[in-house]
Amino acid sequence: MMSAPDPHHHHQHSGHAHDHDHAGHSHAPKVSAGNERAVLIGLLLTGSFMLVELIGGVLSGSLALIADAGHMLTDTVALFLAWLGFRLGRRPADARRSFGYSRLEVLAGLINAITLFALVAWIAYEAVQRFLEPQEVLAGPMLVVAVLGLLINLLVFRILSTADADHVNIKGALLHVLGDLLGSVGAIAAAIIIWLTGWMPIDPILSVLVSLLILRSAWALLMRTFNILMEGAPDGFDPAQLQQELLANIPGLAGVGHLHVWSLSSGQTMATLEIQLAPRAxxxxxxxxxxxxxxxxxxxNHATIEIDWSGEGAACPAQSPGGSA
Known part of the structure; x- marks a missing residue:
């Protein structure tokens, strides 16, 4: 039966069997140059227009524009962290960091999520102030800047969409830009309503509605990065089901224990397990x-497999109450 190419081979010593790398192979994943380039272009575009939108928001008096500029500021920081994560992720593994620096991307994703929460809190506070003390908004300048912002955000979103959307850093950047898209649409709608009706409260109202959508995206990103940092099983992995699947499908396998599955970073799934052999296997x-x-x-991507020669299948200390990993 043909199988997918295997990135590792194993050898046995002192009663254990482990996976190891081929000569010259690093545990650190390869960082896509396309991902890095897409993030850098998005960073330059977003950072440049953020200044334009901030000035436009101040001159027009629009909270929707200022809020969107604030979001674009967090985008600029988030994209810079994502780019930095890719850049540092290219550094080779060393004696102290045998898996390289790829987990920096997860830390960047966590910071992205936290900045989104901070942005939502700021928008909510400013909206309350606007309700208490309404301010006049200049619909014309607001509309022009909002439309330009929408076009820039669409361009950045398209650029990032050509990269690996499942990558936690790219996903974080896309969520930020999506929030900007919604912010631009909200600002355009607010500008048109103010222009046609003169009703100023629509500006903070739409800002709050957009912030709620941002909040939902931030929560999803936070949970994903938190699960990786807590070494939780990746989405779709059920260790107990995986254990039964291995026992059912592999002849000669008498037992599977001490099974741990976690993610090092996006697309880098790790596993350690202990197996028991059937007689004459x-x-x-x-x-x-x-x-x-x-x-x-x-x-x-990387599995460390240990053979339990005793056949007793002792409980795993890391999965026992009070045990340590």
Whole structure:
């Protein structure tokens, strides 16, 4: 039976079988140059127009524009952190960081989420102030700047969409830009309503509605990055089900224990497990079969497999109350 190419091979020593790299292979994932370039272009465009929108918001007196400029500021910071994460992620692994620097992208994603929450809080505060003390908004300048902002955000969104949208850093950047798109649409709607009716409260009202949409995106991003940092199982992984699947599909496998599955970063799934052999099972072939199944069926990039020669299957201390990893 043909299988997907395996990035690792194994050897046995002192009763253990582990996966190791081919000569010259690093545990650190390759950072896509396309992702880095897309983020850099988005950074330059967003940072430049953020200044334009801030000036336009102050001159027109529009909270919707100022809020969107504030969001674009967090976008600029977030895109810079994403770009920095890609840049540092290209650094090779060393003796102290054998998996390289790829987890920096997850930290950048976490900061992205936190800045989104801070932005929502600021918009809400400013909106309350506007309701208490209404301010005149100049609809004409507001509309021009909002339309330009929409065009810039659409361009940045398209550029980032050509990159890997499943990457946590790209996903974070896309969520920021999506929030900007919504902010621009809200600002355009507010400008048109003010121009036609003169009703000023629409400006803070639309700002709050946009902030609620941003809040939803921020929560999803926060939960994703938090799960990675807490070494939780990736979405769709059920360790107990995976354990049963391996036992059912791999002949000669008598037991699976001490199974841990987690993500190092986006697209980098890791696993450690202990297996027990059936009588007369070939250790080398069995560990290769387990490793192949993890890679082919579940995309596990790196698996460390230990053979339990005792056959007793002791409980895992890391999964016991009071135990340590």
């Amino acid at each position: 070939d250790p080398a072939k069995l560990t290769a079969a387990v490793r192949d199944a993890l890679w082919r069926e579940h995309g596990v």
